[in-house]
Amino acid sequence: MQQQHDQGxxxxxxxxxxxFFGAFIVFSSIIFVVVALPYLSFQPKQSADARPLNAxxxxxxxxxxANGCNYCHTQYLRPQDWTGVxxxxxxxxxxxxxDYYYQQNPMLGSERTGPDLSxxxxxxxxxxxxxHFYNPxxxxxxxxxxxxxxxxxxxxxxxxxxxxxxxxxxxxxxxLGGQAGYERAQRQRALKEKLLTERAKGNEAIIQxxxxxxxxxxxxxxxxxxxxxxxxxxxxxxxxxxxxxxxGNGKGPAAYFINNPAPRNLxxxxxxxxxxxxxxxxxxxxxxxxxxxPAFGDLLTVNDIWDLTNxxxxxxxxxxxREELDASMMISPPDIKPIEVTPIVIPQAPGNVPVVETTPExxxxxxxxxxxxxxxxxxxPTRLPTSAPVAKPTAGAGAGAKTTPSAAPGGQxxxxxxxxxxxxxxxxxxxxxx
Numbered sequence: 001m002q003q004q005h006d007q008g009x010x011x012x013x014x015x016x017x018x019x020f021f022g023a024f025i026v027f028s029s030i031i032f033v034v035v036a037l038p039y040l041s042f043q044p045k046q047s048a049d050a051r052p053l054n055a056x057x058x059x060x061x062x063x064x065x066a067n068g069c070n071y072c073h074t075q076y077l078r079p080q081d082w083t084g085v086x087x088x089x090x091x092x093x094x095x096x097x098x099d100y101y102y103q104q105n106p107m108l109g110s111e112r113t114g115p116d117l118s119x120x121x122x123x124x125x126x127x128x129x130x131x132h133f134y135n136p137x138x139x140x141x142x143x144x145x146x147x148x149x150x151x152x153x154x155x156x157x158x159x160x161x162x163x164x165x166x167x168x169x170x171x172x173x174x175x176l177g178g179q180a181g182y183e184r185a186q187r188q189r190a191l192k193e194k195l196l197t198e199r200a201k202g203n204e205a206i207i208q209x210x211x212x213x214x215x216x217x218x219x220x221x222x223x224x225x226x227x228x229x230x231x232x233x234x235x236x237x238x239x240x241x242x243x244x245x246x247x248g249n250g251k252g253p254a255a256y257f258i259n260n261p262a263p264r265n266l267x268x269x270x271x272x273x274x275x276x277x278x279x280x281x282x283x284x285x286x287x288x289x290x291x292x293x294p295a296f297g298d299l300l301t302v303n304d305i306w307d308l309t310n311x312x313x314x315x316x317x318x319x320x321x322r323e324e325l326d327a328s329m330m331i332s333p334p335d336i337k338p339i340e341v342t343p344i345v346i347p348q349a350p351g352n353v354p355v356v357e358t359t360p361e362x363x364x365x366x367x368x369x370x371x372x373x374x375x376x377x378x379x380x381p382t383r384l385p386t387s388a389p390v391a392k393p394t395a396g397a398g399a400g401a402k403t404t405p406s407a408a409p410g411g412q413x414x415x416x417x418x419x420x421x422x423x424x425x426x427x428x429x430x431x432x433x434x
Contacts, residue, residue, distance in 0.1 A: 047098030049178030060172025063165055065107060072145070074109035075118040075176065099178055114145060121174045121181020125188050128292040129170045130162060131242075131257035138242045138254035139294075160256065191290030195261060204274075210288055211279045218278025222306035224313075224327040232311025233319065235304055239296065248315040258292040269316040269331045280309045 053061060064070070076095040095118060100106040124132070128139055134152055136143040151166040174185040191210075198206035208216075222228055236244075243263040245252040250263040265271060275283075284305045287295035296305070311319060313330040322329075 042097075044097035044101065046101040047096045047178070049099055049180050050101040051175070051178045051182060052102045053172070053175060056168050056171045057175045058172075059165075060168035060170070060175075061107075063169050064172055067148070070107040070109040072109075072111065072113035074112050074116045075106065076108050077116065077118050081116060114143075117173065117176050119177040119181060121177035122184020122186075122188050124294055125192065125258075125290075125292050126170055126174065126185075127258045127260070128254075128294065129173055130166070131254040131292075133166050133169060134160070134257065135253070138252070138257075139292075141238060141242055188289060192261070195290045199261070207288070208279075210290075211282050215278030215282050216276055218276055218281070219332075220277040220281075220306055220309050222303065222310060224310045224330055226325060228307045228310050229314060229319075229325040229327070231304075232307040232309070233325065235300065235308045236311055236320075239299070243292065246320065248320050254292075261291055263292070266312060266315045272313065272316060272331060277309050280312065281305055284308060 077093070079094050081094075099118075132139045133148045135147045135149060136145040137147075148166065148169070151163050151169070153161050153163055155161045175182055177184065195206060236248075237246075241252055243252045243254045243258060244250055244266055245255070245263070248266040250265040252263060255263050283293060284300070285295065285297040287293050300308070310330065311325075313332060314325060316331055317329040319325060319329055
């Protein structure tokens with residue numbers, strides 16, 4: 001047999017050299033098929049949202065990668081990601097290959113310890129991002145994101161000044177979402193300038209253009225029980241104190257950066273009574289564009305928001321300081337219709353008579369209760385406002401006397417104060433955005 005092998009053809013031996021070259025060929029083939037072949041053959045066309053970064057945004061992208069932000073944040077939308085409240089700001093579609101046309105190596109990420117940032121551009125204002133980078137707990141008290149205060153310096157007066165690095169990071173974050181994200185960020189800045197310009201003229205009522213007129217006559221459907229008030233207080237102290245402060249006076253730690261317009265002073269009853277419960281609900285649900293008030297619709301349920309609205313009405317009478325809460329502490333505009341008696345028309349097939357029903361009252365009022373997980377606003381009435389609400393507190397200072405809202409110093413979003421004038425009907429507005 002050995003003689004036949006010596007006289008016959010070559011015999012492959014399973015020695016080290018054969019194993020090495022065999023493994024090398026297999027490994028090289030895998031790399032070629034998985035990496036090189038797609039790179040050479042897959043050339044997606046540029047999408048409508050693809051946009052090249054400018055120099056400042058490119059620097060921010062490099063800092064984003066250097067700090068490992070893509071370990072916790074992704075940059076791609078899946079079908080299940082654009083069903084929430086925040087999707088009304090975005091393009092409303094899943095990520096496309098053409099969105100990354102100008103990126104040599106997209107930072108898609110692999111784990112969502114933090115939120116997806118693929119459409120972050122314009123979701124928050126520049127000032128909100130500034131406070132968030134300095135200390136994420138200022139804007140998101142439950143955040144585990146590390147702070148980037150090392151990108152800030154101290155000026156001669158002892159104040160905090162952002163460096164060019166953090167400005168670059170903010171520019172990059174505001175560019176996410178491509179052309180659509182860039183336009184949303186520009187719109188936020190334009191609305192901010194409009195709001196500040198009109199307030200400088202004494203036109204505090206301008207903010208009501210941000211809200212659908214249907215919310216103007218809606219009262220909170222959630223009964224102001226102790227459960228509702230305590231639950232609302234828990235939500236407030238968990239999510240809102242960074243901007244509005246532990247006392248609700250708009251002097252939270254984030255107010256150092258978010259000061260033009262500043263967080264609203266919720267202890268001022270006149271400012272609160274200027275907005276109906278429905279408008280407060282809309283502000284919490286969708287946020288207020290042009291201000292740092294963010295949307296909470298993806299974090300809170302419908303019942304959470306109504307409970308929070310109930311509690312906010314107690315803040316002028318010490319709701320944040322007192323241990324015992326009850327409905328007598330609430331301030332409430334008395335000329336607002338309850339939502340549960342507001343008629344709505346259920347569309348029918350052609351030829352059928354429309355059925356008129358009333359909107360249901362609030363459900364369990366607890367996270368995970370009835371309606372949990374879908375914070376879509378209830379249908380409000382269609383009557384346009386005829387005058388600014390005139391109301392009186394039900395308890396505390398001024399109880400029993402009518403309170404007419406008056407102009408207040410510049411403040412933002414949630415419940416602005418206003419002059420003693422008749423608000424004009426809102427322009428054509430959808431989802432709380434002008």
